[in-house]
Every structure is written in structure tokens, then in C-alpha cells.
Amino acid sequence: MSVATTSLADVASSEAALRAFLHGLPGVDRVGADQRAAMLGTRSIKTTAKAQAIDLAISMVDLTTLEGADTAGKVRAMCAKAVHPGGDAPRVAAVCVYPDLVEVAVRALAGTGVKVASVATAFPSGRSSLEVKVSDTALAVAAGADEIDMVIDRGAFLSGRYLKVWQEIAAVKAACGGAHLKVILETGELATYDNVRRASWLAMLAGADFIKTSTGKVAPAATLPVTLIMLEAVRDFRDASGRQVGVKPAGGIRTTKDAIKNLVLVHETAGDDWLSPDWFRLGASSLLNDLLMQRQKLATGRYAGPDYFTLD
Numbered sequence: 347m348s349v350a351t352t353s354l355a356d357v358a359s360s361e362a363a364l365r366a367f368l369h370g371l372p373g374v375d376r377v378g379a380d381q382r383a384a385m386l387g388t389r390s391i392k393t394t395a396k397a398q399a400i401d402l403a404i405s406m407v408d409l410t411t412l413e414g415a416d417t418a419g420k421v422r423a424m425c426a427k428a429v430h431p432g433g434d435a436p437r438v439a440a441v442c443v444y445p446d447l448v449e450v451a452v453r454a455l456a457g458t459g460v461k462v463a464s465v466a467t468a469f470p471s472g473r474s475s476l477e478v479k480v481s482d483t484a485l486a487v488a489a490g491a492d493e494i495d496m497v498i499d500r501g502a503f504l505s506g507r508y509l510k511v512w513q514e515i516a517a518v519k520a521a522c523g524g525a526h527l528k529v530i531l532e533t534g535e536l537a538t539y540d541n542v543r544r545a546s547w548l549a550m551l552a553g554a555d556f557i558k559t560s561t562g563k564v565a566p567a568a569t570l571p572v573t574l575i576m577l578e579a580v581r582d583f584r585d586a587s588g589r590q591v592g593v594k595p596a597g598g599i600r601t602t603k604d605a606i607k608n609l610v611l612v613h614e615t616a617g618d619d620w621l622s623p624d625w626f627r628l629g630a631s632s633l634l635n636d637l638l639m640q641r642q643k644l645a646t647g648r649y650a651g652p653d654y655f656t657l658d
């Protein structure tokens with residue numbers, strides 16, 4: 347897909363310019379996207395490649411707990427597992443928690459290389475003022491979060507107020523300082539694949555370091571066609587702007603099969619530059635145990651059973 351590089355600098359100069367740009371993006375061929383994602387999802391891979399893929403997937407996990415009932419103890423246990431998932435398995439990429447638990451995770455993960463990610467901006471609805479969203483972000487960053495996962499204002503996006511969405515993302519990005527910003531599109535609420543493409547571009551233009559599919563609180567969450575469209579968007583955005591943005595499917599990814607399908611999509615769509623935890627994450631609360639079980643099965647020929655591992 348070709349996008350005029352010159353147009354990117356001025357794209358958010360007005361609501362009209364932003365709308366013209368986003369609605370000027372080529373429409374998504376829905377049937378084609380569904381078929382391509384389904385076809386890539388059935389690719390089989392050799393046993394040696396599978397072992398590597400499982401370890402790569404583990405290293406890409408954002409191990410997540412986002413429940414009202416979360417406690418400091420639960421987060422500490424999760425952090426221990428994030429650093430030493432089991433046997434010689436690699437550590438995960440990050441632990442993702444609500445802002446009030448950032449400090450607990452920061453202390454538990456100090457010096458381990460596992461990042462602390464936090465949802466902010468009135469997650470998961472995003473329904474609060476910009477002031478509240480910015481201060482939510484600033485507090486999480488001050489507590490030591492390395493990464494902020496913000497939600498876009500879907501109400502504004504769906505009613506065509508793109509500039510408001512752009513301004514919020516840009517303000518939250520500024521509040522992030524050195525922390526990386528992941529922008530959650532909540533694709534299950536965006537209604538069309540064209541909207542997923544537009545929201546992806548909007549987030550990247552406003553400064554997202556990552557674009558993320560979902561909060562995990564809305565169904566459907568991370569589907570393969572949606573991830574495919576977002577991978578195409580980051581690929582095309584890098585071609586147009588020279589800046590690489592990461593992708594994080596999140597929500598409903600529970601099995602090794604799901605994880606490997608995602609890795610095949612990355613390889614076939616955006617390319618191998620994205621096949622690292624720096625550029626691709628899997629946001630999941632209960633994927634890690636299945637990855638560890640399949641890893642054990644490949645190494646020993648038998649399953650250890652879910653009770654062999656600590657709970658996700």
C-alpha cells in the first residue's frame with residue numbers, strides 16, 4: 347500500500363485533514379483478510395522450528411492480570427513466574443497490571459530484565475476526562491512502569507472525532523516520558539476492518555510505540571484477521587514514515603496453537619524485523635502454562651499436566 351510520505355507531517359493539522367487521510371486509506375478486502383488469516387493459521391511447522399517458536403512466544407508474553415480482585419501477593423507470584431517460568435524456559439517480556447500494583451511489580455522485577463507494563467487512561471472503557479487519563483498515566487510512570495497500555499476513546503473514534511482521539515494519544519504519549527506507549531484499539535468495538543486500519547494509522551500517527559488489539563474485556567478480542575490488518579498497517583507505516591511500531595494482540599490467546607499462528611502471521615505479513623519481543627507481544631493471562639506444557643511435551647514426549655506449573 348502506498349501512502350504519500352509528505353502528507354504525514356500535516357495529517358493532524360485539522361479534523362478535516364485527518365479525516366481525509368484516514369478515509370483515503372485503501373479499504374480492507376474483508377473476504378481476502380479472513381481467508382488469508384485462515385490460510386496462514388493452518389501452516390504446519392517442523393518440530394525443531396516449533397521448539398524455537400514456543401520459546402520465542404514465551405519471550406513475547408505480556409503476562410497479565412487485570413482483575414478487580416488482584417492483590418499484591420498475586421502480582422508477586424506472577425512476577426516470580428515471569429522471571430522463571432519453569433525449567434530452562436526464557437523469561438517473559440513483561441508483567442501487565444493495574445496502576446496501583448505497579449510499585450509491587452517494580453520491586454519484584456528489579457534487575458530481572460522483565461518490564462512492568464500498566465494499563466492506564468481509565469482502562470478498559472476509557473471514559474474519563476483527558477486530565478484524569480494523563481494523571482493516571484503519569485502516576486503509573488512515576489511508580490516505575492516501563493510501558494503504558496492506554497485505551498482509545500472508541501466513542502469519539504466511532505463518531506468521527508478523530509482529532510480528539512489523536513490529541514488524547516499525543517497527550518498520553520507526552521505523559522509517558524521515557525515509557526513506551528501501547529495504544530489499545532479495542533477492535534471488537536470498531537465494527538469494521540476499515541476502522542481497524544484507520545485506528546491503527548491514527549494511533550501510529552499520534553505517537554504509539556505499539557498498537558494493541560484489545561483490553562481482554564470485550565469479545566471478540568484478538569482475532570487473526572484483525573492482527574493481520576494491524577501487521578499490514580505497521581509494515582506500511584514504516585515504509586511511509588521510516589518509524590517501526592510494534593503490535594500486541596491481546597485477549598483470548600490461550601493456546602500454543604494460537605501463539606504459533608500469530609508468529610506465522612508476523613513472519614508472512616510484517617516480516618522478521620517484527621519477530622522479537624521488542625516489536626511483537628502476546629498479551630495473555632493464561633497462555634503461558636500451555637506454552638510450558640507443550641515445551642515439556644516436545645522435550646520429553648509427555649505432558650507434565652497443568653498442575654506441574656504454578657497457576658498463571
Ligand SMILES: O=C[C@H](O)COP(=O)(O)O
Nearest residue numbers: 562596597598629630631
Ligand atoms: O492485555 C491482555 C488481556 O487483558 C488478557 O486477556 P486474556 O485474559 O483473555 O488473556
